[in-house]
Amino acid sequence: MTRALLVIDMQQGFDDLAFWGATTNPDCEENVAALIEHWRRTGEPVVVVRHDSVSPGSPLHPSSPGNALVAAVAAAEADVLVTKQVNSAFYGEPDLHAWLGERGIQEVVVCGIQTNMCVETTARMAGNLGYDTTVVLDATRTFDLDEEVAGVGRVTRTAADLMAGTALVLQGGGFARVVRTADLV
Template sequence: MTRALVVIDMQRGFDDLAFWGPTTNPACEANVARLIDAFAQAGEPVVVVRHDSRHPDSPLHPSHPGNALVDAVAGADAAVLVTKNVNSAFYGDPDLHAWLQERGIGELMLCGIQTNMCVETTARMGGNLGYDVTVVLDATRTFDLEEQIPGLGVVRRTADELMAGTALVLQGGGFARIATTADLVT
């Protein structure tokens, strides 16, 4: 089975903590870089995904410098760049599912930002589409989240809690396996 590394939304705009709030896993970018290097050395494809926000105030909007990929990803020899404006990399341009199918790729290794948003959504869809999905948890990161939820009141979760919750539901729900960078890079 052929596999690909899918690097999701590793963009400079996520460094704007005044916009996003507290984060976790400062080793994310270095771990993503290690994965990119390992896949490149093995001759395996690296898919880079970029979020082009439709919201003009978002740091990820195409008119803002935060839309740019971080250096480790911008310098990668990507097999394809998928741009999207929703959570799932499967709803982007070009069509990720078609691209993977044309190349006989059945195994996906996911990393990037945000763990509980675009990475999780892509993992769930990938699992539902029949891919063998692994999320490299220590090559992801997210941000604290607080929302007023009808019937629940204010719900708060730290970035660490959100990462653990994502790992639990993805692996426990059969959508994806959870791995570390060290599991894949020796």
């Protein structure tokens, strides 16, 4: 057993599109569920990560109903639940790197929300820590971004563009392989 599935921030609060904005990839949750089911059949560990926002107004704050995991993930009986307050699952409790190391796990497969935020940050750190890292792109999703950026001006990207950009950077930069759910299940 040298491979683990990392399910990042599959929380009900991400369904609050009034807060987050437009999204893409409506099949994300179904694909995550398929990956979890496959991992359970193979007896490989499933790590569920939950973002506990420190911002009281966030749908992901522990006092918000949106902090809860989506049904498919809540029912998954994770081998471990990692809670975090930042982008990377490697900065959570319990210590993910130590947990993986104690089990001799050398490969991680990453899925969840948001593609270009917590999924990407966790995948980059996994690669930097020496894990053989795979990101299942169609088992992730994100949201449109529109921000004023110093020195650049107003920058707008659709969720689909952000997903494609993340896939390009992760794979092209050597951080992770990018695959589809069907490639693994």
